[in-house]
Amino acid sequence: MIIDTQQVENGSHISADVAIVGAGPAGLSIARALAESGARIVLLESGGTRVEDAPQELNSGVDGGTIARPGHLQTSRRRVVGGATQLWGGWCRPLDEHDFRVRSWVPHSGWPFAKAILAPYYRHAAEMLEIEAFERADGTKLALPGPYILGKSEPLVQHVYQVSPTKDARLGKRWLASLARAENVQVLLHATALELEANESSSLVKQLDVGYLDGKRITVASKHVVLAMGGIENARLLLNSQGREATGLGNRHDVVGRYYMEHPWIKAAGGLVIVGAPPVYQGFEDEYHDNRSWRFPALAIAPEVQERFELMNFRARLEPIAPAAAPPLQRAIAKTLTRLKSTRSGAGPQFFQLDVSSEQSPNPESRLTLADSKDAFGKRQARLNWRLTDFDNRTVRKSLAIIARELGRWQIGRAQNALDEHGPWPLHTSGACHHMGGTRMHADPKQGVVDPDCRVHGVANLFIAGSSVFPTGGVANPTFTIVALGLRLADYLKRELKPA
Ligand SMILES: Cc1cc2nc3c(=O)[nH]c(=O)nc-3n(C[C@H](O)[C@H](O)[C@H](O)COP(=O)(O)OP(=O)(O)OC[C@H]3O[C@@H](n4cnc5c(N)ncnc54)[C@H](O)[C@@H]3O)c2cc1C
Structure with missing residues (x-):
């Protein structure tokens, strides 16, 4: 079911089994995989089904780093169903086996599991794409x-x-159509997640505060919350969620936003x-x-x-x-x-x-932080410092x-x-618009934001999907791996939701 702004009542509250924030390939693939389970899914998307100026303006921020790319935060992203696949080239390739390994000459390299763990999910991702x-x-x-x-x-x-032929068919519209028919899935369009409200010990997300650009506010409470807002917004929402922790939720060790990478x-x-x-x-x-x-x-x-x-x-x-x-x-x-x-x-x-x-080496000084400037909801914008x-x-x-x-x-x-x-670097060096690493995966909470199951360290019901969890990025374009990781997370959540 698709629910747009005019069908929403100000102050209303929604409850769900899984709330997914962001309808790019990460969020959509998880929602599609979970839809079959019968669980109550809410998928929140800040944009609509076509690109519009007002939601797109929410992507503005402060660009910076080794290579000057004015406007990059705007031009490389889309606030719309399908997310940045509105712009993508459709190139797909899995990461290589050695991308997952710890390489002694690449500081901070390696994933907490081998490529073989992703093998069945890569096959499923190929079908979807x-x-x-x-x-x-x-x-x-x-x-x-x-x-x-x-x-x-x-x-x-x-x-x-x-x-992928979904490149021309506009992946977002195609994948949304299958969700629109599912009775257990509510897709909220033009619904922007503003903040994660945690319990007193910050060990659980109690609810999501959601805003509409016409001024309405609603809340969503869910057994599990998945952030799938893209490589930059995932970190930004954690940093902006300061109700319990002054430095942001999941950020006790100051890792959120660090290790930002592109190709x-x-x-x-x-x-x-x-x-x-x-x-x-x-x-x-x-x-x-x-x-x-x-x-x-x-x-x-x-x-x-x-x-x-x-x-x-x-x-x-x-x-x-x-x-x-x-x-x-x-x-x-x-x-x-x-x-x-x-x-x-x-x-x-x-x-x-x-x-x-x-590939770019994982570097804690290459990072996303919050700028002083604010968006239309009064939330601090992202500041990007992409360091090579x-x-x-x-x-x-x-x-x-x-x-x-x-x-x-x-x-x-x-x-x-x-x-x-x-x-x-030659003057015409650029980045391939693949935003990775700001909420990286590591078994040790001091070195990573999420654990190997994509769960935010210390926050039992909060998960992250997308290339922000990549601890090393290899050289392959990321979306194929994003979808595979999303499908793996969906499997994990299905097991969590099963009655004991
Ligand atoms: C020019 C260009 C070419 C590319 N070519 C390729 C390619 O050939 N191959 C490849 O693998 N990758 C390519 N990419 C990268 C690819 O588009 C991304 O890897 C992919 O879209 C990331 O998916 P995602 O779902 O994690 O994030 P996104 O696609 O960014 O989707 C995030 C979604 O979350 C929504 N959102 C954000 N904040 C909020 C919020 N607060 N509340 C609610 N919703 C929110 C956004 O509106 C968006 O719909 C390209 C990118 C660009 C810009």
Whole structure:
């Protein structure tokens, strides 16, 4: 059932088994998985079914950090059903096995469980996102359907990505439709969670204070509360919930908002010319007769090479460039190579731009705090201080150098690396809008906000979903893992709700 502002009475109170705050992919996937259980679910969403100025303005805040990105808190998020998937590219890929491990050269790295724990949930997430399983139950792995440049070079590995068709269908509307039919689910639109009210010892959330932009206020009491408001708002609501604790709920050890991470992203960090080789496989939608999803590859560094050089995870995507649009240097190289290879038959030159993205190291100084400025409800806005370190910079530069050297060694082309091995971040460095880490998972409450079950340390009925719980972010785009983790949390809550 969907309930919008005009159907709500000021001062009313709702009770539920599970209250989920936020209808992005995290909240929607949990609500969908729980709907089948018959439990009474309330899903609160600050926006409606289309983007509107007033709720969107609630996303404003103060941007800052190593790289200037004015307006980032606004442009990278949407207050609407579906959340930031209104903007997303649909790229899906699980985290790698070594992303879950503690790596001695990456401070604060590692998850409290291995990737295998997520395996069944990754398969379920693939169904929900309408893509193929990356690893089937029998252990077979998803491969690329076409030939690819790789396969001969030990330091490099190939990452396979899939693009979810829910990207075009607008995931939010599609997933909301199935919830609208469920009698045990109430979806409250334009309902903004303002504060979590805890009991005296802060060990339980008693109720949620909820506001509407027309001035109405309601309260929601629930056996369990799940925050699924995105990588920034999850931390902000905890910090703004100061009724019992001056520094915010779940923040006794000053971890909320710390370890904030994104995936540093540099377009055109290098170039590549290939001559006399079969067309490099890029992945095309029309290769799929059932038109479900499409795949594409990226180049990455093998885990043992990452360890040898003390690097983090990294990928380079080969973006094709039309020959006429290729930079003059690349065209000159192609001409020379074509002349040298004139005795061999082969296709014409292929030109690429190398777009790179990498893992960011977990860093307690990279953090979200509260700004002095306030939103329309009088709640303090978020202040973002996204800090990148020399280690993050070295990972990008060294990894690209390894890839460029290897591509050159293959004798089929030449790579140009626009980044030397030392130097500051290039001016066009950005983040891939993947907001991770502000409420990180760790078994030790001094090092994490949530435990391995996604429960806020010390608050028995409060859980967090989304990439804010990632303790390390790998290089894969996060939403596939967000959905898998959400499905795991839904399973956990189903067990908790079962009568003893
Ligand atoms: C340009 C762009 C491209 C991207 N491309 C990809 C990609 O290709 N692949 C990928 O994996 N990821 C991609 N992402 C990231 C992806 O969109 C996010 O990982 C994903 O949307 C996060 O899901 P979420 O549910 O945790 O949070 P969100 O999507 O942010 O959803 C949170 C929801 O909570 C609601 N909310 C917030 N505060 C409150 C409150 N106080 N009360 C009630 N409701 C509230 C919001 O309105 C929103 O609907 C991209 C992001 C951007 C910006």
